[in-house]
Amino acid sequence: MKIKLTYILLIISAPFLLSGCGQTGSSDGHEHEHAEEKQDEHVHGDEEEHAEAEGVVELNAVQIANAGLQYGGMDTVNISAYVKANGTLDLPPQNIAAVSAPMDGFVKKANYLVGDYVKKGTVLAVLEHMDYIKLQEEYLSVINNLSYLESEYQRQKQLDSARVTAKKQYQAASAAYEGAMARKKALEKQLQYMGLSPKRVASGEISATINIRAPLSGHITALNVHNGAFAEQRQELYEIVDTDHMHLELNVFEQDISEVKVGQPISFAVPAMGEQRYKGEVFLVGKSFDQQSKTVKVHAHIGHENHDFIRGYYAEAKIYTEDKRIVALPEDAVVSDEGKSFIFILTEDAHEKGTVQEDEHGHEEEAGNHEEAHGTSFKRVQVVTGEKDQGFVQIAEVPELMKDVKIVTRGAYYLLSEMKKGEGGHHHH
Structure with a gap:
């Protein structure tokens, strides 16, 4: 009987023991899950806090x-609403001068370099040649002979009026005199073109040299001359530019040209000179269209002269077409x-x-x-x-x-x- 009782007690106790073990395991699981949730909430909170920051x-x-x-x-x-354009700094034709030799000659003296500023009339170079002397001698010969031809002409004229001499002699004297006068005037023009004074030559002052002078005031931008060189007639020796009337030659695209009008203000920059902006105004709007670049030329005047501007510099401009609020x-x-x-x-x-x-x-x-x-x-x-x-x-x-x-x-x-x-x-x- 004792054995049976013990067996029954063991059977009865087993479910309770198993139940107790099951409850303990379940409690530990819930606590672990709760800890993981807390950790997830903490990490998620950090992320939200960082997102807010x-x-x-x-x-x-x-x-x-x-x-x-x-x-x-x-x-x-x-x-201001504006149209973008680009182009170059340029000068009107009357502000650019090419200086050449009026006659062939050797360079005796060259006085200036590129970048030098010269005033109108300044002697840029001195040329010499024997042909200069020959021209002056011819002029002297013509004016010396002219007095004889004039007196002969006057004499034949008086005789003709009195019908003492033949008409043919009077006509010959008249033609010789008028021909000498024409030659005298032509030689005077040549001497003046060379920078020589006909009056001085007539008084006996003959020079083997001529002076090449600046035709306008400005900066020398090119030269092709040095001492001892042979300068041919019509050869360009110097280029002089007067930068006092620098302007802008802009290219405006075809889709924008309808908005551009004479008198509109311009703001432009010259990248080679930095970021400073300068002011100008539209002066002329071109009437021809460039098929290659698809642009129209716009000529603009610059508000204030800047002697640092150099012809040919690239420029970026804005042409202001209207004002608006934004x-x-x-x-x-x-x-x-x-x-x-x-x-x-x-x-x-x-x-x-x-x-x-x-x-x-x-x-x-x-x-x-x-x-x-x-x-x-x-x-x-x-x-x-x-x-x-x-x-x-x-x-x-x-x-x-x-x-x-x-x-x-x-x-x-x-x-x-x-x-x-x-x-x-x-x-x-």
């Missing part, structure tokens, strides 16, 4: 002072990052918080320490930009912002740099 930068008082920030709002500004911000307010454009807005200013706070016991305390702890926060907002002009950039798609929001108009690149530093120092484990 993305695009936000916080500066302390020292950084604010260094940044030199300025604020403003989204506003409409008056900006939503825009200063160029310094917009920054680029990874191909996108952004602005920064002020989201939390430590200096605008209340100066008194209550502690956990209900006592008032100064909030200065809290201000320093929080700093000043800025949020990055993506924008879509349009044209740039006169220091402003168009905001083509205006983001929805709170009323009276403060936009950073100066110092945005500083904020972007600080944000990049913060992103570089953040790591996930």
Whole structure:
């Protein structure tokens, strides 16, 4: 009987033991799952917190002072619509002179170099040749013989009027005299063309040299002369340009030419001289179309003369066709990052918080320490930009912002740099 009782007790006890073991295992499982959920919630919370912090930068008082920030709002500004054009600096034909030798000769003296400024009438070079002497001798011979021919002509004229001599002799004397006068005038023109004075030659001053003079005031831009060289007639020795009336020769594309009118203002830059912009005005709009470049020539006058301009320099211009109002911000307010454009807005200013706070016991305390702890926060907002002009950039798609929001108009690149530093120092484990 004892054996049977023990067996029954064991059978009865077994379910309870098994049940107890099952309950213990189930409890441990729930606790493990709960811990994993807590861990997941913690990680997810970190990710949400980081996501909220993305695009936000916080500066302390020292950084604010260094940044030199300025604020403003989204506003409409008056900006000009314009047509883009390019071309070159040029001069009118009357401001360019090619200087050549009136007769063949050897260069005895060359006085100036490329870049030198010379006034009209300045002696650029001295040429010499025996032909100069021969020409002057011929002139002297003609004027010396002219007195005899003139007296003979007058004598035959008187005889003809008295019908004492034959008509043929009078006509011969008249032809000889008139021929000598014509030759005298022609030689005088030649001497003057060479820069020699007929009066001085007539008085016996014969020169073996001639002076090559500047026909206008300006800068020497080309020369093909040196001492001892032989200069041929019509050979270009110097080129002189007067830059006082420099103008623009622009090329405007066919789709834009209908908008260009005489009198419209122009802003242009000369890349070879830097980023400075200069002003001008449309003076002439061409009437011929270039089939190759698909452009029309536009002639523009420059507002203020600049003697640093050089003929042939490339120029990039904007021809302003009309004024219009657009939503825009200063160029310094917009920054680029990874191909996108952004602005920064002020989201939390430590200096605008209340100066008194209550502690956990209900006592008032100064909030200065809290201000320093929080700093000043800025949020990055993506924008879509349009044209740039006169220091402003168009905001083509205006983001929805709170009323009276403060936009950073100066110092945005500083904020972007600080944000990049913060992103570089953040790591996930």
